[in-house]
Amino acid sequence: MQNSYRQGYFAKRALLPQGWAHNVRFTIQNGLIYDIAPDSKEQNQDVLLSGPVLPTLANLHSHAFQRVMAGVAEVSLNPSDSFWSWRDLMYKVVQKLTPNDVQVIATQLYIDMLKAGYSQVGEFHYLHHGVGGNAYQQPAEMAMQLLQAADQSGIGITLLPVLYSHSGFGGQIPNAGQVRFIHSCDSYLALHHACEKAISGDRSNDVRHKLGICFHSLRAVTKEQIETVLESLNKSMPIHIHIAEQQKEVQDCLNWSGLRPVQWLHNEIGLDERWCLVHATHLDNSELNAIASSNSVAGLCPTTEANLGDGIFPAVAYENAKGRWGIGSDSHVSLSVIEELRSLEYSQRLRDQQRNRLHCAAQNHIGDHLFQQALLGGNQACDVSLGLALGNRADFMVLDSKHPFIDASESKDLLNRWVFACNENLIKDVFVAGQQVICDFKHEYEESSQKAFTQVIKKIMYK
The missing domain is CATH 2.30.40.10 (Urease, subunit C, domain 1)
Incomplete structure (x- = not known):
């Protein structure tokens, strides 16, 4: 292309x-x-x-396969429904997906993203193995399906293969629902090199595709693993991680280390402009200032965070600290740029009971300010130059x-x-x-893609 x-x-x-x-x-x-x-x-x-x-925008956070379950978790089965009960359904869906299913889902998803004004997607990719956790003959099989979906749709992809090794802080043994995600450091580095070869070799003339480094969360990796991966891979690549999305995660991190998640990452590993901290919903003032002063990007996914009941990101205080942010559609309950931006602004208004919360001295038109911040933050997090x-x-x-x-x-x-x-x-x-x-x-391929996606929805969700 x-x-x-x-x-x-x-x-x-x-x-x-x-x-x-x-x-x-x-x-x-x-x-x-x-x-x-x-x-x-x-x-x-x-x-x-x-x-x-x-300009189009970079969607800095996507789990493509989750698009197939959008809308089906809106059923009250538990008086204490939360992210964690939603995750149980997601694990059930994961067990049914084949590589071809993932390509079909991602192709239609990426077409819909393009129609929404996203031209780059940060694909936070952790569905690596076959059912039962066995590696495919080609260990990067699932990643190749995502690259093919990007090629077919025409979107640019920043592929973010994820290291996911544990089920909880301190290196806890993974549970049965996570077996398709799990890598050791060595197998992750082999996967990453295979992805790098596919992008810099087979697609070396394509200006759309990029590669980054990704840790699922502090729950899923150890300090030693983070240090090993960062030492072993290209030191110019962006780095993504889920962090501080849920109060339970914050409390578990405090119980384990005595520190809050962003505080631990800042103190033990260090933050800089390469990092994209996805969600970062629950911050104290020191953590907020640590992200902002490091020039990291906060990866905000307002519609998913609202859907999951995560909480409200402290965007007004974060912008006052000169923090950088971009947007992502995450679980893909929405694929609308304007809904993400509007939801972010409205969440601040609802919390503060005031209007017109996100702006700056140079730009007092809220829509213009939101769009410009999302453009700059998405560029940084996905290693692209849009505009x-x-x-x-x-x-x-x-x-x-x-x-x-x-x-x-x-x-x-x-x-x-x-x-x-x-x-x-x-x-x-x-x-x-x-x-x-x-x-x-x-x-161009919308009609055939929609037909294929319809069949995958029926197969995964209703059989």
């Missing part, structure tokens, strides 16, 4: 890093933005983009100019209108690395 020739595009208005610009002409070559010029004239052979043009700027990957989306709010709004109000007033999908066209993957709301 590579644009080896130059192609010009023309937009009547586009969101550049410095703000909205008009009559923007940009040229794409080799999947990158070769030239960009506001206040220009459309030239012959230019592709006219028929609506406001925005309409010279040298960045040529990923962008076009909003539907036929919608009254889009057609009538002045640029200063456009993102607020889109984020806070529109529930329908208004993303008409999407381009990834210069290639159009969504055209007039449709994907």
Whole structure:
């Protein structure tokens, strides 16, 4: 998937890093933005983009296989339903999935992400082995299925193979529901090298795909394992980990170590800009400041965190400390950029009983501020450069100019209108690395992918 020739595009208005610009002409070559010029004239052979043009975003946290169970856990079977009871259902689903099932689920998921305005996905991948925990003949079989799904859909993937070894703090023996996830340090490093070969070898000319390092959680790995992996692998890759998602996790960590999870990670391992701390919902002030001052990214998944009853991330205090954040769709109960951003802002309003919580001195329009923070944090966490700027990957989306709010709004109000007033999908066209993957709301393989996904849902959930 590579644009080896130059192609010009023309937009009547586009969101550049410095703000909205008009009559923007940009040229794409080799999947990158070769030239960009506001206040220009459309030239012959230019592709006219028929609506406001925005950068696409990186979805920094995904468990692709969980899409198949979205919506079926909304049944009250326990007066104390929580994340932990939801996890029991997830473990049952995991036992049924084949590699082909995972590819089908991920392909449809990634098409839906593209339609929602995500052009990169951080795939937090821990379903490694066959039923019973036996390794596949190709140990990276499941990871290869995810890469193929990304290739088929046209999305960029930051593949995050996960080290998952234990069921609880202090190296506890994994339970039966976790056997398909489990790796030792040695087998994990072999998996990681296989993934690196697939991306840097077979797909070396593809500017979309990246690789990172991933630890499931402090529950699932030991200090020695973290240190061994970080010492053994490329020291420029992003590092992702689930952390402080649930109060029980925080209490278990205190019982084990005397420290809270982020406090332990900061003190014992150290944080820097490579780290993406997924959820980080339950923080004290010292932990909040540790993340912010280290330039790590908080990986926020507002719709999943709400669905699971995790809690409310302290985003106002975190932004006041200059903390960085991005968004992910995690379990995929929602695949809407605007719902993630809106949910984050509204959670702060509900907690504080005030309006307009997330903004900064340079930007008092809430929608614009949320979008810009999600763009920057997603870029950092997924090791990509999205945004309409010279040298960045040529990923962008076009909003539907036929919608009254889009057609009538002045640029200063456009993102607020889109984020806070529109529930329908208004993303008409999407381009990834210069290639159009969504055209007039449709994907080339959408019909066949939906049919295959329907059959997998029936097989996994209803047989």
